[in-house]
Amino acid sequence: xxxxxxxxxxxxxxxxxxxxxxxxxxxxxxxxxxxxxxxxxxxxxxxxxxxxxxxxxxxxxxxxxxxxxxxxxxxxxxxxxxxxxxxxxxxxxxxxxxxxxxxxxxxxxxxxxxxxxxxxxxxxxxxxxxxxxxxxxxxxxxxxxxxxxxxxxxxxxxxxxxxxxxxxxxxxxxxxxxxxxxxxxxxxxxxxxxxxxxxxxxxxxxxxxxxxxxxxxxxxxxxxxxxxxxxxxxxxxxxxxxxxxxxxxxxxxxxxxxxxxxxxxxxxx
Numbered sequence: 001x002x003x004x005x006x007x008x009x010x011x012x013x014x015x016x017x018x019x020x021x022x023x024x025x026x027x028x029x030x031x032x033x034x035x036x037x038x039x040x041x042x043x044x045x046x047x048x049x050x051x052x053x054x055x056x057x058x059x060x061x062x063x064x065x066x067x068x069x070x071x072x073x074x075x076x077x078x079x080x081x082x083x084x085x086x087x088x089x090x091x092x093x094x095x096x097x098x099x100x101x102x103x104x105x106x107x108x109x110x111x112x113x114x115x116x117x118x119x120x121x122x123x124x125x126x127x128x129x130x131x132x133x134x135x136x137x138x139x140x141x142x143x144x145x146x147x148x149x150x151x152x153x154x155x156x157x158x159x160x161x162x163x164x165x166x167x168x169x170x171x172x173x174x175x176x177x178x179x180x181x182x183x184x185x186x187x188x189x190x191x192x193x194x195x196x197x198x199x200x201x202x203x204x205x206x207x208x209x210x211x212x213x214x215x216x217x218x219x220x221x222x223x224x225x226x227x228x229x230x231x232x233x234x235x236x237x238x239x240x241x242x243x244x245x246x247x248x249x250x251x252x253x254x255x256x257x258x259x260x261x262x263x264x265x266x267x268x269x
Contacts, residue, residue: 003130005100005112007255007264008204009153011137011199012104020100022114033060033088037068044070048082059089098131100115108139110161127167140194151198157210158192181222189214189215195251204255206266209248216243 004022037045037053046069047053057066100114112135120127122180138156141148164220169181193210212248253266 002267003268004264005114005135005159005191006137006155006157006195006206007253007262007266008199008206009157009195009208010199011108011110011114011139011155012102013106014106016104018102020102021097022100023097024268030087033057034064037066037085042068046070055085061089062090064086064088096129108142108219110137112136114161127165130164130166131161133159133161143208152268153197153199155195156192156206157195159187159190163187163189168220181220181224184217184219184221186217186219187214188216193251202257204218204257206254207250207252210268211246211248211253214244216245219244234268 004020009171016103032222034054034056035049048069051067053066054064055066065085067082067084069082097118098116100112100116100267102110102112105111112183114131114133116131117128118131119126135158140154140156141150144154147154162182165185167183169183189212191210191212193208195206195210197204197206218239218241219237223234223236224238249268251266251268253264254261
């Protein structure tokens with residue numbers, strides 16, 4: 001959700017307000033639509049007979065969730081618990097829309113804020129996505145007299161964005177296991193750069209350089225039974241992983257204005 005913040009380097013005039021409905025989509029290669037469970041090295045997950053071990057990613061097929069048998073359950077004559085992994089959404093793209101509010105402020109500065117809640121139904125389960133963020137755009141030409149009257153816009157832009165995905169894990173046939181398990185994906189991205197644009201009667205061309213820094217955290221929350229039956233150990237919040245990344249990118253795009261509405265396409269290389 002670092003994309004789509006700015007479609008022109010020209011800030012809104014003080015007091016002017018704009019609302020944008022932004023659609024972001026993610027495309028992945030066909031060979032990334034599934035993964036092999038056997039490559040995870042699971043010690044307590046058994047692949048049942050008849051299952052290949054291939055399971056869908058989020059962008060995989062809608063009937064591609066594989067089954068696993070939890071060998072830590074089933075003590076004292078009980079049947080082991082069988083868990084089916086998530087199906088994919090069955091779509092060629094992964095949509096993540098958001099709504100953004102823009103307002104012009106003093107000193108040729110524009111303030112931005114976005115927020116959206118988006119539940120996605122995958123089979124009989126639901127993943128909820130929450131997206132919030134804020135940013136700004138500040139005109140640089142006003143501080144450079146030699147280009148102040150030129151017919152293009154030049155601004156400093158920056159934004160902060162947080163996207164959270166939550167999924168309540170459905171565990172069955174575990175009567176002694178608390179039912180509060182949850183998977184949480186938390187991504188925080190900060191971005192800043194310089195953006196230039198040139199406006200024509202109905203078309204605005206734009207381009208610029210930017211730096212992105214991203215921090216992602218994946219947590220498995222709740223309490224779980226770990227260890228050999230019939231005397232397993234209860235553990236709380238067993239998995240927490242952090243990933244960081246950064247990039248310098250080139251932004252290119254255009255805005256087509258059609259009356260009260262405008263159409264934007266922006267890409268990053």
